[in-house]
Amino acid sequence: MELHEQSIAQLSRRLGAGEVSSTELTTHMLERIRAHDAALNCFITVTEETALAQAKTADERIAAGQAGPLTGVPIAHKDIFCTLDVRTSCGSRMLENFMSPYDATVVGKLQQAGTVMLGKTNMDEFAMGSSNETSYFGPVRNPWDTGTVPGGSSGGSAAAVAARLCVAATGTDTGGSIRQPAALTGITGLKPTYGRCSRWGMVAFASSLDQAGPMARSAEDVAFMLAGIAGFDERDSTSAQRPVDDYAGALGNDIRGVRIGVVREFMGDGLDAGVGASVLAAVEELKRLGAEMVEISLPNAGLSVPAYYVVAPAECSSNLARFDGVRYGHRCEDPKDLEDLYKRSRSEGFGAEVKRRIMIGTYALSAGYYDAYYLKAQKVRQLIADDFRQAFEKCDVIVGPTAPGTAFRLGEKADDPVSMYLQDIYTIAVNLAGLPGMSIPAPASDGMPVGLQLIGSYFDEARLLNVAHQLQLATDWHRQRPAGF
Amino acid sequence: MSLTSDEVAKIAHLARLAVEPQQLEALGAELSKILDLVAEMDAVDTGQVTPMAHPLEMAQRLREDLVTEPIARERYQAGAPAVENGLFLVPKVIE
Numbered sequence: 238m239e240l241h242e243q244s245i246a247q248l249s250r251r252l253g254a255g256e257v258s259s260t261e262l263t264t265h266m267l268e269r270i271r272a273h274d275a276a277l278n279c280f281i282t283v284t285e286e287t288a289l290a291q292a293k294t295a296d297e298r299i300a301a302g303q304a305g306p307l308t309g310v311p312i313a314h315k316d317i318f319c320t321l322d323v324r325t326s327c328g329s330r331m332l333e334n335f336m337s338p339y340d341a342t343v344v345g346k347l348q349q350a351g352t353v354m355l356g357k358t359n360m361d362e363f364a365m366g367s368s369n370e371t372s373y374f375g376p377v378r379n380p381w382d383t384g385t386v387p388g389g390s391s392g393g394s395a396a397a398v399a400a401r402l403c404v405a406a407t408g409t410d411t412g413g414s415i416r417q418p419a420a421l422t423g424i425t426g427l428k429p430t431y432g433r434c435s436r437w438g439m440v441a442f443a444s445s446l447d448q449a450g451p452m453a454r455s456a457e458d459v460a461f462m463l464a465g466i467a468g469f470d471e472r473d474s475t476s477a478q479r480p481v482d483d484y485a486g487a488l489g490n491d492i493r494g495v496r497i498g499v500v501r502e503f504m505g506d507g508l509d510a511g512v513g514a515s516v517l518a519a520v521e522e523l524k525r526l527g528a529e530m531v532e533i534s535l536p537n538a539g540l541s542v543p544a545y546y547v548v549a550p551a552e553c554s555s556n557l558a559r560f561d562g563v564r565y566g567h568r569c570e571d572p573k574d575l576e577d578l579y580k581r582s583r584s585e586g587f588g589a590e591v592k593r594r595i596m597i598g599t600y601a602l603s604a605g606y607y608d609a610y611y612l613k614a615q616k617v618r619q620l621i622a623d624d625f626r627q628a629f630e631k632c633d634v635i636v637g638p639t640a641p642g643t644a645f646r647l648g649e650k651a652d653d654p655v656s657m658y659l660q661d662i663y664t665i666a667v668n669l670a671g672l673p674g675m676s677i678p679a680p681a682s683d684g685m686p687v688g689l690q691l692i693g694s695y696f697d698e699a700r701l702l703n704v705a706h707q708l709q710l711a712t713d714w715h716r717q718r719p720a721g722f
Numbered sequence: 723m724s725l726t727s728d729e730v731a732k733i734a735h736l737a738r739l740a741v742e743p744q745q746l747e748a749l750g751a752e753l754s755k756i757l758d759l760v761a762e763m764d765a766v767d768t769g770q771v772t773p774m775a776h777p778l779e780m781a782q783r784l785r786e787d788l789v790t791e792p793i794a795r796e797r798y799q800a801g802a803p804a805v806e807n808g809l810f811l812v813p814k815v816i817e
Contacts, residue, residue: 671777
């Protein structure tokens with residue numbers, strides 16, 4: 238099997254046995270990036286020198302018998318994670334030349350684990366988008382059909398994993414930004430429980446929703462990556478103080494008797510028929526593996542997109558106030574006074590979607606509108622979280638579609654923000670509640686990938702990964718690869 | 723919901739964004755569509771519901787009041803657009 242087709246467990250074994258070095262593996266992946274990325278635009282920055290230096294260090298660690306499961310494995314980071322001495326652009330002109338003075342906790346932990354950073358991946362600007370078309374650095378293309386989008390906002394990470402340009406990648410998910418691109422590119426992605434992975438050094442979009450997570454080609458690979466990044470961080474004020482489960486150790490558990498809740502509201506109007514059929518085929522397979530099916534209802538889930546488009550923009554307008562053209566980031570030419578400096582620097586530095594969200598958030602928080610918008614949205618958020626609490630009394634894992642359709646054409650939704658927002662109709666409720674969610678490949682529809690979403694109760698990532706892994710042992714949906722890559 | 727051009731201009735000012743006068747109307751229409759989506763929340767009665775500010779029930783952690791970070795002003799200012807003698811430069815504020 239080709240090097241870039243191998244799992245983290247396989248690579249780790251071969252690296253440990255001396256059959257391949259991390260330097261050879263890294264060189265191979267860098268060659269693949271050179272050969273294929275021009276067609277996809279997955280990477281904003283390729284860090285060849287850093288990668289080769291880290292590979293050499295990894296080879297030394299392996300030789301010294303100090304390797305862990307991720308040592309020597311080439312990965313990529315979404316360009317929202319701060320990296321010391323490597324540009325962190327967040328997909329924005331605002332941070333086109335921004336060099337972080339520190340590494341994000343997630344980046345530091347993966348470096349400690351011995352991973353090799355191949356580069357920083359493209360993304361929707363400030364993680365605001367569901368198609369990767371809002372990036373200042375140009376859209377990413379879906380390797381399954383380069384006329385279609387890879388989803389977003391972690392579209393560069395998703396496309397790079399799908400095209401085998403890296404073994405795994407980091408992503409972030411505020412309303413679906415790991416799961417929806419994972420679905421559209423046929424890979425496996427996990428958004429952990431809010432607070433499970435540190436947000437420190439992750440450029441903030443909506444702080445009560447943002448969460449980092451791994452993207453890879455299988456649940457098993459995702460389990461190794463999650464083990465690398467999960468855990469308490471005193472530098473993140475909302476980091477969860479609780480032990481990290483043994484994710485890889487739980488993968489082999491029998492799933493007979495696990496109660497799977499199928500969301501009635503997610504299988505009706507608005508769902509593409511082909512996607513619906515694929516999701517049901519995956520549900521049938523879970524049943525065949527001995528899982529018990531129950532129908533559940535999330536009656537307020539339909540209000541998740543409206544509530545999100547108050548909460549997320551409100552937090553975004555506050556977080557993005559830091560980009561003032563004074564301390565870092567873009568500054569306009571020849572400001573005539575301080576107000577002109579703020580206004581022109583921000584208007585030149587931010588793209589249209591980011592400005593729209595800042596303005597919606599500013600409006601929702603402005604004097605006289607707080608109760609009608611922000612307070613109302615927080616109450617609806619409570620109703621949505623309550624729906625999940627009740628559902629988890631009847632089931633252990635919730636399943637449904639990740640996205641309402643397969644990958645759409647570039648430009649198809651770019652002029653209609655609201656239709657783009659509805660891409661996240663099945664994923665946003667999970668962020669509002671703070672729950673862990675995954676997307677794994679279901680059978681393809683018309684040759685394009687479909688995502689099955691798995692939602693767990695708080696901190697139940699090990700069970701989600703277990704169910705996903707057992708399904709992947711019994712099927713080959715996650716082994717499909719795009720032609721030409 | 724339909725925002726007027728004056729309202730859009732006011733929001734843009736509060737957000738410190740420069741919007742050309744000829745863009746106000748189109749931007750107002752876009753923002754109004756988003757607010758129409760948001761207004762779907764009005765269909766549910768939330769009179770008795772406690773607002774949820776945050777997904778985890780947690781108290782703010784406290785720490786010992788100790789110095790934990792070294793001063794690294796030069797490093798932090800290295801990416802600033804304009805700096806002099808360790809100070810960030812902006813246009814004159816007081817005439």
